[in-house]
Amino acid sequence: MTQNLSIYNSLTNTKELFKPLKEGYVGMYVCGPTVYSKVHLGNVRTFMSFDMIYRYFLHLGYKVRYVRNITDAGHLTDDAAEDKISTKARLEQLEPMEIVQKYTVDFHQILERFNFLPPSIEPTATGHILEQIEAIQTIINNGLAYVVNGSVYFDVLKYNEKEHYGILSKRNIEDAIENTRVLDGQSDKKNPQDFALWKRAEPEHIQRWKSPWGIGFPGWHLECTVMSTKYLGEAFDIHGGGMDLKFPHHECEIAQAVACHNTAPVKYWMHGNMLTLNGKKMAKSTGNNILPGEIFTGDNKNLSKGFSASVTRFFMMQAHYRSVLDFSNEALLAAEKGHQRLMDALNLIPKLSTSNKSTIEVNLWRDKCYQAMNDDFNTPILIAHLFDAVKFINLIHDGKEYITSEDLDLLIKTINAFVFDVLGLNNNAENSGQATTQLESVVNMFIEMRNAARADKDWALSDKIRDDLAAKGIYLKDGKEGTTFSLK
RNA sequence: GGCGUUGUGGCCGAGUGGCUAGGCUGGGCUCUGCAAAAGCUCCUACAGCGGUUCGAAUCCGCUCAACGCCUCCA
Numbered sequence: 001m002t003q004n005l006s007i008y009n010s011l012t013n014t015k016e017l018f019k020p021l022k023e024g025y026v027g028m029y030v031c032g033p034t035v036y037s038k039v040h041l042g043n044v045r046t047f048m049s050f051d052m053i054y055r056y057f058l059h060l061g062y063k064v065r066y067v068r069n070i071t072d073a074g075h076l077t078d079d080a081a082e083d084k085i086s087t088k089a090r091l092e093q094l095e096p097m098e099i100v101q102k103y104t105v106d107f108h109q110i111l112e113r114f115n116f117l118p119p120s121i122e123p124t125a126t127g128h129i130l131e132q133i134e135a136i137q138t139i140i141n142n143g144l145a146y147v148v149n150g151s152v153y154f155d156v157l158k159y160n161e162k163e164h165y166g167i168l169s170k171r172n173i174e175d176a177i178e179n180t181r182v183l184d185g186q187s188d189k190k191n192p193q194d195f196a197l198w199k200r201a202e203p204e205h206i207q208r209w210k211s212p213w214g215i216g217f218p219g220w221h222l223e224c225t226v227m228s229t230k231y232l233g234e235a236f237d238i239h240g241g242g243m244d245l246k247f248p249h250h251e252c253e254i255a256q257a258v259a260c261h262n263t264a265p266v267k268y269w270m271h272g273n274m275l276t277l278n279g280k281k282m283a284k285s286t287g288n289n290i291l292p293g294e295i296f297t298g299d300n301k302n303l304s305k306g307f308s309a310s311v312t313r314f315f316m317m318q319a320h321y322r323s324v325l326d327f328s329n330e331a332l333l334a335a336e337k338g339h340q341r342l343m344d345a346l347n348l349i350p351k352l353s354t355s356n357k358s359t360i361e362v363n364l365w366r367d368k369c370y371q372a373m374n375d376d377f378n379t380p381i382l383i384a385h386l387f388d389a390v391k392f393i394n395l396i397h398d399g400k401e402y403i404t405s406e407d408l409d410l411l412i413k414t415i416n417a418f419v420f421d422v423l424g425l426n427n428n429a430e431n432s433g434q435a436t437t438q439l440e441s442v443v444n445m446f447i448e449m450r451n452a453a454r455a456d457k458d459w460a461l462s463d464k465i466r467d468d469l470a471a472k473g474i475y476l477k478d479g480k481e482g483t484t485f486s487l488k
Numbered sequence: 489g490g491c492g493u494u495g496u497g498g499c500c501g502a503g504u505g506g507c508u509a510g511g512c513u514g515g516g517c518u519c520u521g522c523a524a525a526a527g528c529u530c531c532u533a534c535a536g537c538g539g540u541u542c543g544a545a546u547c548c549g550c551u552c553a554a555c556g557c558c559u560c561c562a
Contacts, residue, residue, distance in 0.1 A: 031562075039562085046562035169557075171491060220560080242562030247491090249561090272562070273493090279554075283561065318511070319501060324494075324555070331500050334512035341511085344525080380502050384510035394526055398519095459521060466523080477525040484525085 005060070005374045007238075008322060010246065010269040011168055015376055020237050021267060026057050026064045027236035029228040029266075031245055032122070034071040035103035036085045039110055040289035041312075041327065042275040042282035046242040048313065048424075049272040049321035051116045053240070053377055055422050058117075066119040067231050070107075072100040073125035073207060073218055086206045096207050100126075110292045114309045115424045121231050125223035129209050132218040132226050135260055136197045136211075144259040148188040150200030150214035156193040159255055165193075168254055168269060169247035195252055197222055221252035228265065229257065239266040243273050244281075275316075276326045277302065290327065304329050307336060310426040314339040317379040317423050338387075343427045344486055345390040346419065348397050349412055351484070355402035360392050362407040366414045373422070382418060389415050398480060443474055447483045450476070 005018040020026050030050045033039055047068070057064045072085065085096050125132075136152050139145040145154050156165050160173045173193060196219035201208040208215050228236065234257070241250060250269065257265035274281045282289040290300050298306035307315075315335035319325040365388060372381035389411065395401040403411070419425050446465055453461040466476050469485070476485050 033562075034560085043562045049562090166491095169491080171558080243493095244557070244561055247557060248559090274556070274562075276555075281556070281561090285561075315500090323501080326500080328500080330512085334500060336512095338511045341525095378502075380510075384502075387510060391527085398526065400527070454521080457521070463522075470524090475524070478520070478523085479525070480519080486525085 006376055007268050007270065008376045009267075010271045011266070013170075016268070018268070020062070021235065024061075024063060026062045026238065027232035028054065028057075028064060028066045028238040028240065029224070029232055029236065030066070030068045030119075030239075031224055031241035031249070032069040032071060033103075033107055034085075035100050035107060037103060037284055038291055038293075039103075039107055040282055040284060040291055041295065042277075042289060043242075044110065044114060044292055045275040045316055045325065046240075046272040047111065047116065048114065048316055049377075050240045050270075051424060052317065052321070052379065052422065053238075053270070054117060054119075055424060056373055056377060059417060059422050065121070065232060067121045067123065067228060068119040069224060069227050070100075070104055070122060070124045071220070071223065072097075072104070073129075073220075073223065097126075113292070113296075114313060115426055117424075123227045123231065125218065125227075126207075128223060128226050128230070129218065131230060132222050133198075133211050135222060135226050135256070136218075139197065139256065139259045142259055145197055146190065147213050150216060151188055151196060152198040152213055152219075153189050153194040154197055154252070154255060154259070155190065156195070156255070157191050159259060163255070163258055165255055166251065168251050171247065171251075195219060195221060195248065197256075221249055222256060224249070225253050225256040225260070225265070228253075229261070234261040234263055235265055235267065237266075238268045238270055240270040240272065243271045246271055272321045273324050276324055279326060282327075302327075302329060303332075307332050308426075311336045311339045313423070314342075314383075314425055317425075318383055320376075320378060320380055322376070339425070340486075342386060342390055342419070342425075345393040346415065346427055347486065348393055348484075349415075351481075352393065352396050352403070352408060354405040354408050356404065358403045358407045359401045360396075360403060360407070362403070362410050362414075365389065365392075366410065369414060369418055373418075379423065382423075386415065386418060443469070443485050447476065447485070451483070 006015045007018045008014070009016045028050070030047070032047075033043055050066075050068075054064060054066050085099055136145065139154065140147070140152065143155075144159050145152050156173065159165055165173050198211060198213055198218055199216050200214055201216045205217070207217050209217060228239065239250070239253075254265060257263070276282065277288050277290060280286075280288050290302060294300040294303065295312055296306050296309070298304065311332065312335075315332055316325065318335060318338075365385065369382055369385045372378045372385060375381070392401060392403075392411070396403050420427075446469060450462050450465040453459075453465070469476060473487055474485050475487075476483055
């Protein structure tokens with residue numbers, strides 16, 4: 001089962017059979033958030049894709065070390081020698097680490113709400129300044145970086161003499177040079193393509209550390225190289241991130257790693273695609289975004305109502321992680337109904353009766369689920385198969401198909417594994433054990449009263465009970481084998 | 489301007505050189521006191537124009553459109 005998993009590798013632009021560097025183990029690094037503001041739903045999508053991937057590896061029995069960093073040292077902006085975190089800090093009269101703390105907590109709370117598994121290690125850039133300085137020194141020693149006025153730059157042209165800068169993003173440095181815009185304040189660089197490894201801190205700059213080249217702060221590409229190497233080794237299996245990080249960020253990571261260790265750092269590069277809103281990429285800077293909190297409350301001009309975390313997750317899992325997904329209220333409403341249908345079927349499982357023969361091929365169905373996931377984590381196909389199971393369950397419940405207890409066990413085991421362990425969905429209706437049991441007994445009481453009324457053909461009372469319960473979010477359904485209810 | 493991706497039925501979204509995606513919506517039927525649910529069923533698409541092929545929506549070319557990266561960005 002684990003042998004035929006194939007992964008689309010952005011480095012080769014092909015699907016490749018996944019073979020871990022060390023049998024049975026997976027090392028995975030994913031670029032985490034810059035904690036200078038609230039994450040928006042687009043950010044969440046990428047992390048969710050890799051959460052699903054992490055979950056599937058675990059499900060297959062791999063020992064996974066999943067590293068996802070927190071960028072708390074800030075990134076350079078193009079027009080000032082200071083970074084986002086420091087800029088915001090001054091505006092709000094807060095310590096940089098106060099901003100970091102605030103938005104790190106926010107990030108964690110959001111992910112927890114969406115039922116994310118925590119990564120194995122969540123290192124911070126500020127916690128690895130020493131390692132970054134060491135790496136810079138190594139690159140300088142290897143002749144691939146130079147020092148100017150207290151800053152250190154990576155010498156892209158020099159690197160490109162022996163290596164290919166652009167191997168991931170499929171660019172040629174020569175083309176890049178021709179098309180580079182002339183930017184102000186880059187006179188320190190030998191070449192516009194060069195990127196900062198260490199940046200001198202201006203006097204007003206708040207985040208600053210001592211280094212052999214003076215007081216400053218690390219360049220934004222370096223932390224990922226240093227932290228991935230430290231926790232996963234000089235070469236590791238999977239590096240993930242959003243499509244928009246491919247260039248320059250990931251390209252620079254490759255160059256830095258090669259410059260340090262003379263070895264390609266990553267075997268499989270994976271890139272999740274963007275979540276768009278109104279056909280455009282979500283971005284903090286343009287205001288074209290939805291915050292996760294707004295999804296829950298519905299407090300956004302693009303939303304007619306709030307949606308649960310699990311519905312949102314289901315919506316995202318209905319698209320392949322490498323496809324652009326467009327967010328819309330209409331799509332969310334559709335996802336909500338589909339999600340409900342899936343959960344209703346799962347709730348029906350305990351009520352199924354078994355037979356001495358099966359009229360459905362559970363083994364075949366199960367294999368199809370694995371085939372879908374093994375084909376580059378194709379969750380939309382998996383979900384299509386899950387709806388086949390929904391149909392099975394409903395038909396068995398209606399007495400139109402039959403299943404043995406062995407097959408039922410397999411069905412339950414498989415569907416639970418995929419719905420809850422791999423896709424990470426929640427079944428809200430069965431969340432709180434005791435409360436649910438008590439609610440169930442009370443609702444069943446009403447159902448009995450209503451059945452008595454129906455037996456007397458007292459439709460007025462019967463309908464009143466149904467309508468009043470519906471008004472409280474409890475919906476009755478009259479099936480062949482009695483009345484059941486669902487919560488909304 | 490350079491590099492790249494995409495264009496699928498009312499909507500969202502998979503996939504494929506010839507064979508059902510799936511979800512949502514709408515129509516019909518079964519069931520039902522009614523409704524809901526469930527089941528069955530119908531509406532059967534692949535931007536446009538050429539080319540390759542026995543056969544293309546799937547491969548190639550061009551056109552149009554959209555998006556992403558080239559600057560911080562999931």
